[in-house]
Amino acid sequence: MTTIRGARERARTEVTAAIKDEARRQLAAEGAAKLSLRAVARELGMVSSALYRYFPSRDDLLTALIVDAFNAVGSAAEQALATADSAGPAGPPGPVDRWTAICTAVRAWALAHPHEYALIYGSPVPGYIAPQVTVAPASRVGLALISVASDAHHAGGIALPTLSPELRPEAERLAAQFAPGLPPEVTAALVAAWAQLFGLISFEVFGQFNEVVEARDELFTQSVRRLAHEVGLLATAGPTA
Amino acid sequence: MTTIRGARERARTEVTAAIKDEARRQLAAEGAAKLSLRAVARELGMVSSALYRYFPSRDDLLTALIVDAFNAVGSAAEQALATADSAGPAGPPGPVDRWTAICTAVRAWALAHPHEYALIYGSPVPGYIAPQVTVAPASRVGLALISVASDAHHAGGIALPTLSPELRPEAERLAAQFAPGLPPEVTAALVAAWAQLFGLISFEVFGQFNEVVEARDELFTQSVRRLAHEVGLLATAGPTA
DNA sequence: CTCAAGCGAGAGCAGTGCTCTCACAAACTC
DNA sequence: GAGTTTGTGAGAGCACTGCTCTCGCTTGAG
Incomplete structure (x- = not known):
């Protein structure tokens, strides 16, 4: 090579x-x-x-930086999940802990690289249209979250969230496209939780919490566990138990 | 005047x-x-x-536009709440419907004015520090959400969310500073829901849902009702009933 | 060894935010 | 009403920006 x-x-x-x-x-x-x-x-x-x-242009430089940033946050998420799985002194971690590991890693990366985070999750550059090369790196965090839900589901450690009838067709489409084998109730909740997770991170990175929230670690941790609960993850039961 | x-x-x-x-x-x-x-x-x-x-400078022009944008989205939220309260054919609306009215109005404004939305909820301008004049307009949406929770609480139509012990001091501080009379369990959940609401909107406005989510109205509606539930709002019981 | 391809330097174009000076006109003072 | 202050627009200019083009030099493949 x-x-x-x-x-x-x-x-x-x-x-x-x-x-x-x-x-x-x-x-x-x-x-x-x-x-x-x-x-x-x-x-x-x-x-x-x-x-x-x-x-060839300034935008191409930006594209390269965007791809690198997506890969950086994606591999941070994947590594956090891997170490959470390996370094288990008390057996394999439960789905909620695996979920939390990913979310915490993404937040830590964002706080450490605010401008790169803004590049990929902030306001899009006006004339700039993300080229196709960015979509694979961009989906790594989402795929990691899906894998946690998927593992939990196969291990029986998931409780189906409620799903409104209006949203069911979309949920089934999402399940078929991104997470074959996962119940539509879970995929719909997963996509919503995905967006809400980045809402929490963006508000912190972009300064919306300034002069409002002080104990951001604690707020984030509680919110992320709630999101895990919304997706249907249960605190008990390891991924392969 | x-x-x-x-x-x-x-x-x-x-x-x-x-x-x-x-x-x-x-x-x-x-x-x-x-x-x-x-x-x-x-x-x-x-x-x-x-x-x-x-x-005096380009940044001052931007500041003026930012203040205008915050006021626009803030008054959109307040008006949506007012019309939801007034136009009740079947009695006063419940807390969840009032909450949903605000969230839907904010989303509609954001989708109608994506660039102004990006200005206030997207990546912050690098050297730019938001002057003090922006904080009052910026808090109008948050205050509207607080008022819904507050009205519901005084009417007895609220169920206390769980609150982790680590987050309790912060929650009490938030309650004292922004929502006197509201239980800390609610204020903590409220702040988290506030950030997560804008996560949903930002992902839609900024194109993160492109090629992923199709039925965005339905996903938003379900997510917003879930957020209301997280805050403790109950579907029943009008604001003053 | 030859020669096309890759590369850096430099000039130049059209655009930007911002500063400064100058002249004019409106508004206020006496 | 005359004179002065103050606000305003025009224009030139400075130091930047992204980007294009041409000109030579160097390198590596045939």
Whole structure:
């Protein structure tokens, strides 16, 4: 896979990585709106036009950063789930704890990288339309949440939420498309919980809780457990028990 | 109050309104990032430097638009609550219906004004710090939600949610600061529901539901009723019954 | 060894927010 | 009513921005 193809290609990947690193630095310092190609080039000791050899436009640079951010938060979620499953001193964790592990990891990543979080879960850039390459990385967190519900379901550790008749067709469509084998009651609740989870995180990251909520850890933890309950997850019963 | 002070002041308020109108038009067309003072001035037939007589900087124009947006969504919420209370063919509406009226109105406003919504509930502008004048308009939706819970509580139509011991001190602080007379169990759940409500709306407005959720009306309605239930609101019992 | 491809430098275009000075006109004072 | 203060618009200019184009140099493949 990573066969060295020559000095030129190696230099190219190195410069590409350096550009993205510097861009990420400016992103963290000033935000996406003030990300300037010229400033990146200046900091890297090259001239602005040279950057266009690596990224055809500013939006393409942003796309690369968006994909990286989605992958970062996605792998944070996946790793949190993995370590929660492995480091079990008292047996395998229950579905609620697995759910909480993912949510907590996403929140921690968001608080550690607010500008990258804003890039992917904040206001969309006006003319910018997310290219197809972003959808797979973007769905990693959602898939992790689905897997928790799916494992719990197969282990019998799930209680079906109520589902209004109006929402049932949509729930069945969602189940068929994203979580085959999961009851529609669960998938509908899952999608809602997914959005509400990011509502909690966004309000904290974007400062809406400033001067309002102080004990944010505690509020988040309680809310996430409630969301798990809404989805139907039960505190007892390990994923494979 | 609005005594006409002379032609000069009248012209000033007129021009100020025209600038904000044109800026709002550009906001709706292109988004906040592409809002250009020069373009606004061009459209209004004046020179760019003249705009600085009315708004000291681009950020000040944005602040004015932000305040207007908060007031717009706030009054939409308040009016929705008022009409829900007045137009009752079958007696006064229950707390859940009052809650749903507010949430639905906020969502409708957000979908109708996506860029203004992004301005106030999306990623914060990097260097921009919300001045004090924004906090009162910003809290109107929250206050409307609180009033629904408060009315229900005084009418005995509320069921106390569970409250973890870790969150209790914060909940009591919130109750004392924002909703005197409301039980801490309710205020904690209320704040969480507030954030989760905007999570649902933001995911829809910002396109996170694209290619995922189709029946958004139904999902929103069910989720909002669940949130009302989480806060402790009961479907029965009118606000003053 | 040759030659096309990749690359950086530089100039340049159209646009941006913002500052400054200058001239004019309205509004207030005496 | 004359004179002065104050608000206002126009214009030039500064330091930026994203982006395009051309020009040479270097590199690696044929």
